[in-house]
Amino acid sequence: MSGDLTHDLAVVGGGPAGVAGALTAALAGRRVVLLDSGPRLGGQYFRHAHGASPEPRFARQAHALLQRADVLLGHQVWALAREDDGLVVHTHTRAGRQEVRARNVLIATGAHDRPLPFPGWTLPGVLTAGGAQALLKGENVLAGKRVAVAGTGPFLLPVAAGLARAGAHVVGLFEASGGLGLARHPVMALGKAGEAAGYALALAAHRVPYRRNHAVVAAHGDDELRAVTVAGLDRDWNVLGTEEVACDALATGYGFVPQLELALQLGCRTRADADGTPVVEVDARQRTSVPGVWAAGEPTGVGGWTLAEIEGRIAGLAVAGAREVPGLLRRRARLRAFAAALQAAYPVKAGWQSWLTEDTLVCRCEEVPLARVREARELGATDARSIKLLARPGMGWCQGRMCGFALSCLAGETQQPPRRPIAQPITLGALAEPPQKER
Numbered sequence: 001m002s003g004d005l006t007h008d009l010a011v012v013g014g015g016p017a018g019v020a021g022a023l024t025a026a027l028a029g030r031r032v033v034l035l036d037s038g039p040r041l042g043g044q045y046f047r048h049a050h051g052a053s054p055e056p057r058f059a060r061q062a063h064a065l066l067q068r069a070d071v072l073l074g075h076q077v078w079a080l081a082r083e084d085d086g087l088v089v090h091t092h093t094r095a096g097r098q099e100v101r102a103r104n105v106l107i108a109t110g111a112h113d114r115p116l117p118f119p120g121w122t123l124p125g126v127l128t129a130g131g132a133q134a135l136l137k138g139e140n141v142l143a144g145k146r147v148a149v150a151g152t153g154p155f156l157l158p159v160a161a162g163l164a165r166a167g168a169h170v171v172g173l174f175e176a177s178g179g180l181g182l183a184r185h186p187v188m189a190l191g192k193a194g195e196a197a198g199y200a201l202a203l204a205a206h207r208v209p210y211r212r213n214h215a216v217v218a219a220h221g222d223d224e225l226r227a228v229t230v231a232g233l234d235r236d237w238n239v240l241g242t243e244e245v246a247c248d249a250l251a252t253g254y255g256f257v258p259q260l261e262l263a264l265q266l267g268c269r270t271r272a273d274a275d276g277t278p279v280v281e282v283d284a285r286q287r288t289s290v291p292g293v294w295a296a297g298e299p300t301g302v303g304g305w306t307l308a309e310i311e312g313r314i315a316g317l318a319v320a321g322a323r324e325v326p327g328l329l330r331r332r333a334r335l336r337a338f339a340a341a342l343q344a345a346y347p348v349k350a351g352w353q354s355w356l357t358e359d360t361l362v363c364r365c366e367e368v369p370l371a372r373v374r375e376a377r378e379l380g381a382t383d384a385r386s387i388k389l390l391a392r393p394g395m396g397w398c399q400g401r402m403c404g405f406a407l408s409c410l411a412g413e414t415q416q417p418p419r420r421p422i423a424q425p426i427t428l429g430a431l432a433e434p435p436q437k438e439r
């Protein structure tokens with residue numbers, strides 16, 4: 001199907017939401033192109049190593065999609081723009097810049113990890129929970145031999161279970177939030193009982209301690225991680241008491257940040273999700289506030305792969321002009337309520353700021369310690385953007401993806417949508433190249 005002129009739909013993102021949206025629209029007879037920066041379809045949940053078989057249900061969807069649509073892998077989409085004849089997707093590949101044109105765009109770009117800084121978090125051996133999971137699923141590589149898993153939220157369960165099943169000694173799962181034990185864990189509810197039971201069994205079989213109201217508040221080592229300080233926390237996450245635990249890897253995560261850059265480039269309206277996270281506003285059929293632009297999956301609110309897939313199907317049907325399927329709308333409503341309940345059960349509490357010392361790096365790319373952030377505040381910077389202009393946190397390679405959430409908390413402001421005119425880091429040379437039109 002290559003060499004087409006304008007497509008009916010360009011989908012950015014080949015995770016559960018993007019693949020479901022693209023396949024649904026293609027099955028309804030629309031000409032579809034899907035672009036993903038990764039080497040394989042699957043996104044975060046269905047990530048698999050080269051040569052390994054993906055989960056069978058997803059494999060069937062991906063196979064069907066490859067028969068019916070253009071699938072462009074290894075394409076980093078760095079901008080979306082509107083021109084007279086439709087929407088233009090600007091991508092960067094090893095072969096150079098390309099432009100793909102379509103009448104509609106579905107943004108299904110997922111989310112990235114949300115880490116919190118603490119003393120020692122820049123040591124080799126300290127990873128985000130998503131990073132440890134991606135290494136394991138995508139490369140069959142264990143993050144370490146003795147691994148601590150820490151942070152908050154249900155995503156820590158599959159990470160700890162996966163590492164333990166793959167042969168790591170998981171020295172503990174330290175969940176900063178309290179109140180809900182594993183048996184009453186929210187993933188037990190709403191059809192997730194089987195999934196949660198699987199994780200609980202894996203943790204029990206491998207004797208992984210599950211400790212609520214506990215967090216890793218410091219990491220120690222000279223050139224690499226050798227131990228972490230685990231603290232008991234009060235309900236606001238202030239430290240009650242500490243102990244040192246030996247480990248050579250730490251997987252840590254405090255939720256996810258939806259990737260909104262492409263939607264913001266086109267001017268899509270955002271809203272604050274249940275926990276205050278900015279997400280793309282969509283209507284009942286996953287339409288954004290901008291005509292011809294749709295969004296599904298994590299950019300519209302973090303809620304897991306099942307919700308992402310359903311949202312993708314609803315968007316695909318809508319783009320194709322097909323009728324709504326009431327069953328899908330009901331399942332989406334149920335899963336969204338479940339996602340809101342999870343966000344309420346796992347809030348990030350302000351006490352984490354007391355774990356930091358003056359020399360703790362808040363922004364690791366630009367090496368900005370807490371002291372410089374405080375200085376900027378004393379000089380009159382009252383929000384994250386002014387702090388960034390004075391002290392440079394968020395100006396480095398990751399453009400605030402790692403430190404943006406923490407910096408907003410330290411500035412005492414509500415979370416703001418990201419301001420990144422270029423969605424993916426690309427070189428100036430690549431930007432200056434003349435793009436190849438259409439494929």
Ligand SMILES: Cc1cc2nc3c(=O)[nH]c(=O)nc-3n(C[C@H](O)[C@H](O)[C@H](O)COP(=O)(O)OP(=O)(O)OC[C@H]3O[C@@H](n4cnc5c(N)ncnc54)[C@H](O)[C@@H]3O)c2cc1C
Nearest residue numbers: 013015016017037043044045077110130297298304305308
């Ligand atoms: C690092 C990480 C690991 C996770 N692992 C798990 C897990 O093991 N279990 C679990 O239940 N949930 C996991 N999650 C949560 C998971 O994201 C969702 O449940 C589910 O995968 C969401 O589906 P999605 O289609 O919305 O997004 P994703 O699955 O994240 O798919 C988004 C896709 O968009 C692509 N993309 C993003 N931006 C661009 C761009 N500019 N150009 C081109 N392509 C782009 C990405 O490469 C990715 O393939 C993980 C999340 C993260 C961030």
